[in-house]
Amino acid sequence: MPWRLRSVPAGTDNRVMAGTSWRKRIGRAEALTVQYPFAAELLGFYVRLAGCQESLSLGLDRAPAGGFSDPLEADLLLDGSEPFLLMAEKYGPSRLADVARRLLSTEMQSGWSDLLDATWSATEHMPSEPQDFLARAFLQPLAERVRLQQPAPRGGTDNRLCPFCQRKPGAGVLRPLGDGALRSLLCSFCFAEWDFRRIACPNCGEENNKKLPVYTASEFPHVRVECCDSCKTYIKSVDLSKSGHADPVVDEIASAPLDLWAHERAYAKLHLNLLGL
């Protein structure tokens, strides 16, 4: 059975399609800033970051020629480096702002290119340092465009890594289906979404539902903290059957208090989000 991917119909301009999704995320982040004042600072930075990503995406005036296993086509993006790093320096949390300032200095110009090359090819590497998050956010518009150029891979529902770029998922998604909901995973890099078994750990594959507790909080009735007691990881899933306006990327970021809750209970996040949370 082919992946149930929300792929682009033939003839659709990929650039417009990608640009539209950034706009939607920005709109959702602005709406949540009002709804969740405690997340206003995080979301305020996300709005700036996504605005920069949108510009990078719309600035890609040539389609990437290669795929994820090819070297990074850095020339497609590098003009956007300075505005991106200046935005991070001005509006980012201090740990990101400090790194952006260093990367903007003349002696670090090659450091930024090296970092981008390494981030593009390091599918196994889990981002953990501030520069990793900056590089991932900067490359994400290109990753989305590369993915939109690829044919949909074929496969089942037990793929724990993105079938396009081989990264770990950054969030889960539940979409309404009949009386229930269909579960999918959302790539932390290229935004691919692929079906995944409803009862299974996306890290170790555990299928015993007694070892897969799910927690929710009244502040976020549409966000589930899906834990695994076998490997002690968790992923947050956004339930679109409970909130049709939710956006998996944005609502995952806005529900940061749930991450604190999970960390206090010794669960490690399967993959940190763009803001390093």
Ligand SMILES: [Zn+2]
């Ligand atoms: Zn991917």
Ligand SMILES: [Zn+2]
């Ligand atoms: Zn597990």
